Amino acid sequence: MIRHQGYRFLLKPTASEEALLRQFLGCSRFVWNAILAENEARYEQGDPLPLNSFAFSARLMILKRRHAFLRDAHSQPLQQTVRDLASAYQRAFDPSLGADLPIFKRKGEAESIRLPQAFKVQRSGVYLPKIGWVAFRASKRTRAIEGKVKSVTVRLESGRWYVAFLTEREIPEKTHPRPNAVVGIDVGVTRFAALSDGTFIDGPNAFKRHAKRLACLQRRLSRRVKRSANWRKAKARVTKLHFQMANIRRDHLHKSSAKISKSHAIVVLEDLRIKNMSASASGNIETPGKYVAQKRGLNRRILDQGWGEFRRQLKYKLEWSGGKLLLVDPRNTSRTCSACGDVSAENRTTQAAFKCVACGLALNADTNAARNILGRAGCARIACGDLPLGESAKQEAPCVA
Ligand SMILES: [Zn+2]
Structure with missing residues (x-):
């Protein structure tokens, strides 16, 4: 390889x-x-x-x-x-x-x-x-x-x-030390990621921690006379803060992707077109975007948390260790019940809580989505007949696609 x-x-x-x-x-x-x-x-x-x-x-x-x-x-x-x-x-x-x-x-x-x-x-x-x-x-x-x-x-x-x-x-082909360990991951806004085993990864939220200071520094910069000595000083501070934020984010992404790829051979993510998600907010002249302000906030966090980079790192780290990254259809992962497969908008009562109207399953909404993501990969693989999958994983995530 x-x-x-x-x-x-x-x-x-x-x-x-x-x-x-x-x-x-x-x-x-x-x-x-x-x-x-x-x-x-x-x-x-x-x-x-x-x-x-x-x-x-x-x-x-x-x-x-x-x-x-x-x-x-x-x-x-x-x-x-x-x-x-x-x-x-x-x-x-x-x-x-x-x-x-x-x-x-x-x-x-x-x-x-x-x-x-x-x-x-x-x-x-x-x-x-x-x-x-x-x-x-x-x-x-x-x-x-x-x-x-x-x-x-x-x-x-x-x-x-x-x-x-x-x-x-x-390099020689490797076999993953935990070939049966499979996990679905739902990347989120309130939390960086939810895993199908019920655990979470919090984001560094470099923006949140530093956003206030950045806004303050940028305001200060805008008040300075362009290219004056004080403007240069203010500009240097903004640049330095951007640099620190980028480092915090890079470090977080590498640590998270390394940890996940070491402990799981197969990782399943939603096939989100991150580009498309972040492009859709403003809409166009014929159909101006809905909820533009909310989406703009969401976009900033999408870009801030670096999901695209996270996926890229997971992919190569898994390949190096003998694992594999799978991408599945993201439709309705948050509205489907991971226990009975019922799809309904009413299933989602709040941003954080999932309650199934059909079978009564109550679960953290992101964990439920992560289980659905895992379940979909299971269906795809069984259908294709490739990729052996451990029995435990099949039982853990019912098929809902
Ligand atoms: Zn249900």
């Missing part, structure tokens, strides 16, 4: 290296925005969009001829930008993915450049073409990088530079 693993380190560029990195980020952003703008102009005129990366590469050549400064940047990250843009379009036009169309990049947002080749890696330095050896800080937790480095990404995030190495290596 091939294992892809990322390693991320804090990059420590000198002032002159940083200037070059910023210049390269700027070139990459320029190329992205220029091709995007051309596409939008074509679209307005009703011309078809050539969306393959060959067509985009041809346009990169034209841009380079027109703008001399693009020739100062290394060609690899620019070509990568073009490939990234092409795949962003392909994702947006693939109905099964339902991704948003690519948007313009703005200076100061999290930005990155990726090099698929022409780099070198040593213990605490990375060689970037046209820049040279740049030092990074190898953290205490990090072992020596294992496997072959396939690409290097340099990223500017919250005012800090990072370098990430994507590696590839062959």
Whole structure:
């Protein structure tokens, strides 16, 4: 089995290296925005969009001829930008993915450049073409990088530079130490996650804990004269708080996903299109969204709690340990009774409590949903005949799909 693993380190560029990195980020952003703008102009005129990366590469050549400064940047990250843009379009036009169309990049947002080749890696330095050896800080937790480095990404995030190495290596197939341990998980808003065994994982709620302070700092920032000395100080505080919040969230997600994937071989989640959920609030001109304010609050928490990232981590951690992540249809998981299978809107009396009108089952609403999620996976697997499932798990979760 091939294992892809990322390693991320804090990059420590000198002032002159940083200037070059910023210049390269700027070139990459320029190329992205220029091709995007051309596409939008074509679209307005009703011309078809050539969306393959060959067509985009041809346009990169034209841009380079027109703008001399693009020739100062290394060609690899620019070509990568073009490939990234092409795949962003392909994702947006693939109905099964339902991704948003690519948007313009703005200076100061999290930005990155990726090099698929022409780099070198040593213990605490990375060689970037046209820049040279740049030092990074190898953290205490990090072992020596294992496997072959396939690409290097340099990223500017919250005012800090990072370098990430994507590696590839062959590892032996593993069997999970607990092959019969199966769990359904309902990701929630009031709590981060409810497990079908009746336990819960609380969120770090980095936003909740820090939201007040962030709002205060942002208000202060808005009162300052832009680009003045005090504005810069206030801006640095906001950036630092964002950085701390991101760290708290990342730490929480890694701890939760590691714990679950160690103790369960099969994890079942709802196949929620997190993108779609967070996009639906404002609606459109014909059908303005209902409950916009409530949904906006919900969206913030969805993004805050990082469910998409949680799913991604669970998937790879399970694969590495010989387990598997299953996704099931999310319809009515909160309105179905996990004991008798009755589906009714009246079953849900409050946000927290579930009471079945048919059989009288009373349960925490999220635990009930988690049991339904587990039950659905059971049905799907029995129907397909693959994936052996322990008898205990079958009995634990009745089939309700
Ligand atoms: Zn019931």
